[in-house]
């Protein structure tokens with residue numbers, strides 16, 4: 001599930017690790033050079049090294065000049081010759097350093113790992129991460145929020161304070177993802193348990209995303225928890241909707257209330273609630289027509305349902321595979337008629353993961369369930385921590 005995004009998050013970790021290692025090596029080398037300088041004789045004129053670079057050996061490594069200790073204040077005329085000797089000596093020393101005590105010093109400094117992560121160190125990795133998130137259909141503001149959290153968690157951190165750079169990246173990624181994914185979470189089962197019965201839940205969302213199947217799955221979900229359910233087909237608009245939900249009701253052995261095609265959805269819901277009250281049924285699950293020609297249509301339909309049956313919850317259903325479209329629709333439906341949460345279907349298909357990461361943040365309402373297959377049992381409570389584990393690895 002969400003393997004593409006998982007790989008991309010892994011690349012971010014590698015990017016930062018690589019950057020940190022390069023930085024640690026550079027700092028260790030600089031430290032070793034500084035230590036060499038301290039050990040060496042103080043210079044008389046201080047510019048001997050520059051002369052070496054400029055005149056003696058154009059192929060010499062630039063850091064040959066970092067050891068000016070042999071310069072001894074000879075007059076400028078003699079410098080070229082002296083500098084050439086010095087360059088040769090320095091190169092020899094440098095060669096020795098690669099296998100000798102200088103290298104050990106660098107290795108020791110590197111091993112302490114005391115590097116501070118600065119904004120510029122993260123610039124490239126964060127840019128790559130942002131591109132990866134956007135490619136994975138993560139909504140722009142959500143991607144920005146994730147990046148801001150990572151910056152806040154990582155910049156100024158001393159790598160030595162945690163065991164490895166990889167761990168620092170992992171914990172920053174975890175926090176950043178969890179913050180956006182877990183927006184609005186509440187204990188669904190507890191809320192249902194504590195609510196006055198019957199509990200009425202209305203489902204919205206466009207056609208074909210798995211709305212009716214999700215209602216059937218949730219019917220099974222509640223029955224398994226000892227709650228009786230009645231289904232109500234408020235999708236009086238689409239031909240065939242009654243037959244489709246009837247098949248599910250028959251397969252599940254669940255009562256279905258439906259009216260003729262073209263009837264009033266609010267009236268169907270009203271009848272279902274009456275039936276539930278009269279028969280001690282705990283939960284009413286109401287389908288609605290998924291069209292979104294204009295938000296006025298939707299508003300009018302849901303407002304009427306609201307007035308007539310005052311549902312306890314309105315859940316938006318969309319499919320993970322729709323990516324950015326699902327995020328956009330979630331926003332539109334929530335603007336048109338406030339939702340209480342989302343059921344994200346087809347999470348078992350190879351989707352980008354963007355919808356799962358973005359929907360709660362853009363609507364301010366949690367994802368409550370993931371559809372993970374076509375069977376009635378293929379629904380799971382959405383667990384932000386588990387999703388973060390899936391994406392970042394670990395537990």
Ligand SMILES: Nc1nc2c(ncn2[C@@H]2O[C@H](COP(=O)(O)OP(=O)(O)OP(=O)(O)O)[C@@H](O)[C@H]2O)c(=O)[nH]1
Pocket residue numbers: 206207208209210211212213214244290345346347348349370371372373374378
């Ligand atoms: N793989 C997978 N398929 C699903 C899931 N949920 C629903 N489907 C399938 O998606 C297709 C569409 O589901 P429906 O329940 O008919 O979709 P709908 O949104 O109710 O569509 P309308 O009834 O036309 O409004 C069906 O073939 C379902 O079996 C899921 O979580 N995973």
